[in-house]
Amino acid sequence: MDALWIMLLVVLVVALVLRRLRPTWYWMTFGVTLATIRVLSRYRSVMDACGLTVPPSRWRLTLARLTNRPPPEDRSPRILRLRPTATGLVLRLKLRPGQDAFDFSASSDRLRHSFALHNVVSREIRSGVVELRMTGYDILKRVRMPAVGPDDALRVPVALREDGEVHYRDYREVPHALNVGATKSGKSVYQRTLVAGLAPRNVALVGIDCKNGVELSPLAARFTAMADNPTDAAELLTALVQYMSRVYDLIRAEQRISVGLPDAEITADIWDLPPHLRPLPVVVLVDEVAELALAANKAEEARRDRIVTDLIRLSQLGRAAGIHLEICGQRFGSELGKGITMLRAQLTGRTxxxxxxxxxANMAFGDISPDAVLAAVQIDRDRPGTAVAGDSSGGWTRIRAPHTTLRQAVDTCNAHAHRTPSIPELEPFRPAVPVRVIVGKVQPKSASAPAF
Incomplete structure (x- = not known):
C-alpha cells in the first residue's frame, strides 16, 4: 500500500508540474481523459440547464399517455462524434427539430463553465449539425505555431486562434485588410510576422512607412519598393496605379473572347492568365495610415487627397490585378478626412x-459585429499580440501572433532577397539596402528576380 500511495503521489506531482510548465503535455496525458469523462457524464444535465433541449414529440407523449407511463424527458441534441485534439475536444452534435445554431453560440459561456473547460466556440457545419470546439487550456498564453505544410503563395499562417486552429491571412479570399491597435499592442509584431511569412513566397512587397522607415527599412532586402515619407508615398502610389493599368491592359489583351474559346480560359484577373504571362501578386503594406492622411497646409492637403484617391483606386480595382492592401494604424476614422470611410469600406479583413x-474598436468592427467590438476593448494590456480578427461577413475570433523578433524577420528577408522581383514602374523606389558584414566579409545584396 505504501508503494501505491507513493506512486499516486508521484503521478500527482508530475501532473501538477506539467500543467504549470507544459500545458500541452498535461492535456495529452491527463487532461483529455478527465475532460472526456466530464463532458460525457454531464452532457444531458448541462444541455438541460443551458436550455438546449426540446420537448418530446407529440406522438411520444400520446404513446406514454396510452400506455399509462410517465411522460418522456426533454431530448438533448444527439452526439455524432467526440474527437480529442492536441488542444481540446471537438464535439459534433445533431440538432433536434426546432433548434437553432445560434442557441449554441449564445450559450458558449455557460457551456464553458459547465464542462470546466477554458473556452468553447460553436460553429455550424451544415444544416442541422453544430460543432463545439472546446479548448482545455489557455493556448494563447504562450503561442506555439504548429508546423504547416506548403500552401498557396497568398495564404500565410500568421497567428493562432483561440480554438486551437491556425489563423491564415488569405489574400485570395480577403484581398484587402485593416489592422488597428494602440502603441505596444503587438500590431508591429503582427506585421513583422506577416512579412516574414510572405518573404519565402513569390510575391512583390511594397512598403510605406512614414516613421522614417524604422519599422520596414530593416526588411528592405525583400521589398521591391519602399517610401519613408508622405511625399515619396504619393509618388509610389501613383506608380502603383500606373502598374495596375498596365496589368489590366495585359488581361484585356489575353482574354481572347471568341465562340470557340472554352469558358475556363476566359479571364478577368491575373489568376487565369497563362503562367508565363502571369505577373506576380503585389502586397502593399502601409505602416501608419494617419501619417498619409494628415495635412497641415494647402500643399499637404492636395498631397493627402492624391494619396487617399490612389489608395481607394487600388482597393477598388487592385484585386484583379493582383494588388493587395494591408493597412495599419492606431485609428482609422472619419477625422482623418474626406475619403477615409470610403477606403475603410473596401477593406474586408479587420484585425x-x-x-x-x-x-x-468601432472603427474596425462597428459595422460588422458589436460582440467583436466588446472583445477588442477587453484585450488585456499584459498580453501584447492578442487581437480580434474578423471580416465583413460578421464572423470573428480571438487570435495571437507568435513573437517574431526583428532579427528573425531580417534574417528571413535577407535569406530570400533573391526572390525580390523588379517592376519597372516601381524601380525608382527600390530601397537602398546597405551591405551586410558577415564574419569579417562584405557581402553585396543578392541579384533580384527578373522584371515583369
Whole structure:
C-alpha cells in the first residue's frame, strides 16, 4: 500500500508540474481523459440547464399517455462524434427539430463553465449539425505555431486562434485588410510576422512607412519598393496605379473572347492568365495610415487627397490585378478626412489589437459585429499580440501572433532577397539596402528576380 500511495503521489506531482510548465503535455496525458469523462457524464444535465433541449414529440407523449407511463424527458441534441485534439475536444452534435445554431453560440459561456473547460466556440457545419470546439487550456498564453505544410503563395499562417486552429491571412479570399491597435499592442509584431511569412513566397512587397522607415527599412532586402515619407508615398502610389493599368491592359489583351474559346480560359484577373504571362501578386503594406492622411497646409492637403484617391483606386480595382492592401494604424476614422470611410469600406479583413477606447474598436468592427467590438476593448494590456480578427461577413475570433523578433524577420528577408522581383514602374523606389558584414566579409545584396 505504501508503494501505491507513493506512486499516486508521484503521478500527482508530475501532473501538477506539467500543467504549470507544459500545458500541452498535461492535456495529452491527463487532461483529455478527465475532460472526456466530464463532458460525457454531464452532457444531458448541462444541455438541460443551458436550455438546449426540446420537448418530446407529440406522438411520444400520446404513446406514454396510452400506455399509462410517465411522460418522456426533454431530448438533448444527439452526439455524432467526440474527437480529442492536441488542444481540446471537438464535439459534433445533431440538432433536434426546432433548434437553432445560434442557441449554441449564445450559450458558449455557460457551456464553458459547465464542462470546466477554458473556452468553447460553436460553429455550424451544415444544416442541422453544430460543432463545439472546446479548448482545455489557455493556448494563447504562450503561442506555439504548429508546423504547416506548403500552401498557396497568398495564404500565410500568421497567428493562432483561440480554438486551437491556425489563423491564415488569405489574400485570395480577403484581398484587402485593416489592422488597428494602440502603441505596444503587438500590431508591429503582427506585421513583422506577416512579412516574414510572405518573404519565402513569390510575391512583390511594397512598403510605406512614414516613421522614417524604422519599422520596414530593416526588411528592405525583400521589398521591391519602399517610401519613408508622405511625399515619396504619393509618388509610389501613383506608380502603383500606373502598374495596375498596365496589368489590366495585359488581361484585356489575353482574354481572347471568341465562340470557340472554352469558358475556363476566359479571364478577368491575373489568376487565369497563362503562367508565363502571369505577373506576380503585389502586397502593399502601409505602416501608419494617419501619417498619409494628415495635412497641415494647402500643399499637404492636395498631397493627402492624391494619396487617399490612389489608395481607394487600388482597393477598388487592385484585386484583379493582383494588388493587395494591408493597412495599419492606431485609428482609422472619419477625422482623418474626406475619403477615409470610403477606403475603410473596401477593406474586408479587420484585425484589432488592444485599443485605448471603444471608438477605435468601432472603427474596425462597428459595422460588422458589436460582440467583436466588446472583445477588442477587453484585450488585456499584459498580453501584447492578442487581437480580434474578423471580416465583413460578421464572423470573428480571438487570435495571437507568435513573437517574431526583428532579427528573425531580417534574417528571413535577407535569406530570400533573391526572390525580390523588379517592376519597372516601381524601380525608382527600390530601397537602398546597405551591405551586410558577415564574419569579417562584405557581402553585396543578392541579384533580384527578373522584371515583369
Amino acid at each position: 484589432a489589437h488592444r485599443v485605448n477606447d471603444e471608438t477605435s
